[in-house]
Amino acid sequence: MIILAALLAYILGSVPFGYLTSKYLWGVDITKKGSGNIGATNVYRNLGPYPGAITALGDVGKGMLAVYIGSLLAGERGALVASFFVVIGHAYSIFLKFHGGKIVATTFGVLIMTSIKVTVVVFFIWLTVMLISRYVSLGSIVCGLSIPLIMLLFGLDWSYVYLGIFLAVMIFYRHRDNIKRLLSGTENKIGTRKKG
Numbered sequence: 001m002i003i004l005a006a007l008l009a010y011i012l013g014s015v016p017f018g019y020l021t022s023k024y025l026w027g028v029d030i031t032k033k034g035s036g037n038i039g040a041t042n043v044y045r046n047l048g049p050y051p052g053a054i055t056a057l058g059d060v061g062k063g064m065l066a067v068y069i070g071s072l073l074a075g076e077r078g079a080l081v082a083s084f085f086v087v088i089g090h091a092y093s094i095f096l097k098f099h100g101g102k103i104v105a106t107t108f109g110v111l112i113m114t115s116i117k118v119t120v121v122v123f124f125i126w127l128t129v130m131l132i133s134r135y136v137s138l139g140s141i142v143c144g145l146s147i148p149l150i151m152l153l154f155g156l157d158w159s160y161v162y163l164g165i166f167l168a169v170m171i172f173y174r175h176r177d178n179i180k181r182l183l184s185g186t187e188n189k190i191g192t193r194k195k196g
Contacts, residue, residue, distance in 0.1 A: 002081055005070040009082035012066045013089020013106060016096055017058030018043045021051050031096070035177070038093075039101040041136050045188070056105050062086060063109020071113075083110045083163055091174060102174040104140045107167050111147070114160060121150050134189040137178035144171030 018038035022030035026047050030038055033046040040059065044052025063086050070082025086106060093100040104126075111119040122143050130139030148164030156164075172179075181187035 001074040002078060005073045005078040005082045006085045008069055008073075009066040009085035010089040011094070012062050012069075013086035013091075014093040014095050014100070015058075015062055015089075016093050016100065017062070018055040018101065019096065021054045021058070022047060025054075026051055031099075037101060038096070038099075040105055059090065059101065059105035060109040060112070062090070063106040064113050065109075067110055067113035079113065080159055080163060083114065084166060086110065087167065087170060091170060102140065103167070103170055104144070107144070107147075107171065110163075110167070114163075115151070115154060115156060117154050118147070118150050118156070122147055125150075130190065135182065135187055136190060137175055137187060138182060141172060141175050141179070144168050144175075 016038045018030055018040065022028045022033075022043055028047060030036075030043055030046065034042045036042070038055075040052045040056035043055045063083075066082045066086035067079045070078035070080070072078070074081070087103050087110065089100075090106040091100045091103050092098040108119065108123065111122060125146050126139040126143035128139075129142045130136055133139065145168050147167050148161050151161045151164040178187060
C-alpha cells in the first residue's frame with residue numbers, strides 16, 4: 001500500500017495543470033512562453049489571471065488529493081510518503097519528459113493536509129515578502145525555507161519536519177534560476193507579464 005501510495009502520488013503530481021490549461025483552453029504551449037515554466041506565475045504573466053488561477057488551484061488540489069489518497073491507502077505513513085512523491089511528480093513530470101514546475105502551489109496543497117496552522121503562517125510569510133519586495137520568487141523562496149522552522153515551532157513530529165526540510169531544499173533548488181536573476185537585478189516583479 002505504501003508503494004501504491006507513492007506511485008499514485010507521483011502520477012498525480014505529474015499532471016501538468018499549467019500546460020494542460022494553457023494548451024487546451026487557451027491554445028498556447030506555456031513551455032514556450034516566458035520562462036517556459038508550467039507554474040501559475042508563468043501562466044499568469046503570459047495568459048492572464050484566469051489561466052493562472054486555474055493552474056494554481058489545480059496544483060494545490062493535486063497536492064491535497066495525493067495526501068488524502070495516501071492516507072486512505074496506508075494511514076499517516078501513506079500520507080507522508082504521498083507528500084514527498086506528489087511534489088517530486090510535479091517537479092519532474094513523467095508527462096513532460098521529467099520537466100515540471102517549481103512546486104510551491106503543490107507544496108501548499110501538501111501543507112493544507114498536514115497542518116492548517118503551518119499553512120496559514122507559511123502563506124502569510126509568502127504574501128508579506130512578495131508584497132514588500134514585489135518578487136513572487138523571493139516570497140516563494142523565503143516561505144519555502146521557513147517551512148521546517150514553522151513545523152518545529154508548532155511541535156510537529158520529526159517525520160514532518162524532515163518533510164519540511166525536503167520541501168525547503170526542493171523549493172530553493174527549483175528556484176535557482178530565479179535566484180540568479182534576483183542577484184543580477186533582472187528578476188521580474190509583480191505585474192510584469194514576461195519572464196516567469
